[in-house]
Amino acid sequence: MFERLRFNWKAQTAHGLHSPFVYDLYVSVINPIYQQSNVNLVEKLIHGVGSHLKLAKGKMHVIDLSRIQEIELEAIESLFENTDNVIICLNPHANAQTYLKWQRFYQNKLVIHSIELFEMGIISLNPTAPKQHFWLKKS
Numbered sequence: 001m002f003e004r005l006r007f008n009w010k011a012q013t014a015h016g017l018h019s020p021f022v023y024d025l026y027v028s029v030i031n032p033i034y035q036q037s038n039v040n041l042v043e044k045l046i047h048g049v050g051s052h053l054k055l056a057k058g059k060m061h062v063i064d065l066s067r068i069q070e071i072e073l074e075a076i077e078s079l080f081e082n083t084d085n086v087i088i089c090l091n092p093h094a095n096a097q098t099y100l101k102w103q104r105f106y107q108n109k110l111v112i113h114s115i116e117l118f119e120m121g122i123i124s125l126n127p128t129a130p131k132q133h134f135w136l137k138k139s
Helices: 002-010 020-035 040-055 070-081 096-106
Strands: 060-064 087-091 112-118 120-124 132-135
Touching: 020 040, 020 096, 040 060, 040 087, 040 120, 060 096, 070 096, 070 120, 087 096, 096 112, 096 120
Parallel strands: 060 087, 112 132
Antiparallel strands: 087 120, 112 120
């Protein structure tokens, strides 16, 4: 519970988002899904992000940070070399180890936009803007 409170303290809503990409994703997908019930929230978010971005098959990669081992991190980071990929990281706030993995990923120099929701993180590699990290919550 403390972790959720700490996250909500840092997180923002659409107000003040200066990235057109992140603003559009938030108002079109993330917040409308958050406004619905919490049933299957993560699945709805994953599907919503994929549909909204119209990703080609094989370009969205879903990774559960609570299940990957340290030796797998480099292989996952190789996905960052293709700017068409979007990486969804589940459970970034599950524990200290998962948060360290999430930080390692979003701080990677190839990551352009990283969006941190409490339930998951979204990594965009498309070099359309300067590197930015966003903490977003339900409005």
